[in-house]
Amino acid sequence: MLLPRDWQAKLRLRLAFPLTSVQLCLLAVVAGVAAALLILLFRLTIIGIQSFYLDRTDDFAGIAAEYRWILPFAAAVLISLMVMLIGMAHYRLGIAYVIHRVKTRYGVLPFRNTCYQFFGGIIALSSGFSVGREGPSVHLGAYAAGQLGHYLQLPYNSIRILAGCGIAAAISASFNTPLAAVIFVMEVVLREYRIHVFIPVMLSAVVGALLSRGVFGIGNDLAALQITSISGWHLPYLVLCGVAIGAAAYGFNQSIYWLLKFSKNWHLAIKLLVAAALTAAVGHVIPQALGAETGAIFYSVTASDQFWLLLSILLAKFLLTVVAVGLAVPGGAVGPVFGIGILIGTIMSMLPAWLADAPEFAGTYGALGMAGFMAATLHAPLAALVAVMELSYNPDIIVPAMLVIICAYVTTVQLFKNKSIFVLQLELQQLPYKLAPADDVLQKVGVLAMLDKNYLLLHNASEQDIQAVLDQKEPQQLLLVQSAEGLDWLDYDLTTAMTEQTALKRDTVQRLDHQATMADVHAVLDEQKGGLVAIYDPQQPGALLGIIRWEQVRALLTKENNLI
Structure with missing residues (x-):
């Protein structure tokens, strides 16, 4: 260390x-x-x-x-x-x-x-x-x-x-x-x-x-986009653009989900070979769609007025991304999402550019398309807004970006019931990604923060020694006995209190690592709703650091608003 x-x-x-x-x-x-x-x-x-x-x-x-x-x-x-x-x-x-x-x-x-x-x-x-x-x-x-x-x-x-x-x-x-x-x-x-x-x-x-x-x-990757201010007459059109982007995001996510589900039982090598074949075939015809987002951005800037070229790159990029992500190629979807969104926005800019006879809107609409498509596919509207602000270095983009993001996100969630691409992947792979409210609170507190040291620890003690200590200990103290078999918690058995016989109750204490959180304690003690666990440092296996009682778990949950 x-x-x-x-x-x-x-x-x-x-x-x-x-x-x-x-x-x-x-x-x-x-x-x-x-x-x-x-x-x-x-x-x-x-x-x-x-x-x-x-x-x-x-x-x-x-x-x-x-x-x-x-x-x-x-x-x-x-x-x-x-x-x-x-x-x-x-x-x-x-x-x-x-x-x-x-x-x-x-x-x-x-x-x-x-x-x-x-x-x-x-x-x-x-x-x-x-x-x-x-x-x-x-x-x-x-x-x-x-x-x-x-x-x-x-x-x-x-x-x-x-x-x-x-x-x-x-x-x-x-x-x-x-x-x-x-x-x-x-x-x-x-x-x-x-x-x-x-x-x-x-x-x-x-x-x-x-x-x-x-x-x-x-x-950054969007430095080549020329961001210009747009006037208020663009806003109704941006609402329609946001709705269209939300619909496209639904199609994108569902296509990936369908392909993931369809190929779920395929061998990984088969998936990769199929992805390679489709990528090579499409790339032979439309090579501009290959790679991550950089190529799409480049052609959105250099060919912003070539509708058929951009549309072909968009469709090919859409297909190749669905194939790569759906067939488990080791990479992410966010980069291509940037490229697809920029292509969508650049194509949508052609109508207002034609009406106003001003082609300078392409960069602005490209950035807006990226923000809307990212928000709708990833379910990350705030991250999308901040990303387009940082990548564009232009505060004039904020208001139109917010409008497009809102429309795209509400459309894909409300109208199409679309889920985040990450949630779809998690659910298909049956990987848990949600925590119970109790665990969500308890995970944030380490066991070292809650150690209780109000106990007496005996090593290999006889029953006479144990009873002597029990008679003399303070009411709130616990008696722990360490033996070759493990750690036990001992106390008088109250069920025999009305009889003439006195019996000892012995409960085995489970161990937890000092790196554990209170959620791990909760997982051990939740079934019996009582008891305690012992906290140890693996580097010092014989040294008991302290204990955690069930009452402490319950108290932490009760006072979560004060602690978390």
């Missing part, structure tokens, strides 16, 4: 409380650095590989047609071989899987999944599959931050926060959008807004943005 034992104990105790602290903020900085460096390595590797055969990153239209056939199939074979080496049980990944792990495992991710996500994501993104880098970014960021907490053996409630910090830093480093990264973590991954979580997550996002700007500069 890097810290002396007494410092470790103080650090763990401080982080067990759901409070903002300097210690947590410092750890958030370290987690942000680790996550951002991993993402920068991920991005630079993709750029380096593509530099061998692409003149411009993520633009597959300029390479020979045979390469557009070879690359997807080569990627499918490489990924399949990698999965065989890692094991088929470890190919679950992406944002949906991370949400599941955050809710059920405090954000701790397996090493093999992360290896597959890192190398599989590099291969998929380097070969033209229509997937985004945000899926691997979220996974890798959560893993890097979680490993920091695991190495220091921090309470799981703080590891969960660090996982959110890693995700924020990773998204910020990937897209240079620190504020949108924070909102995305709170709105989509953690699904809560609490100040003791918000501050360290925001700090990590800043770290990610600074490191990204140090390597890639201050620009």
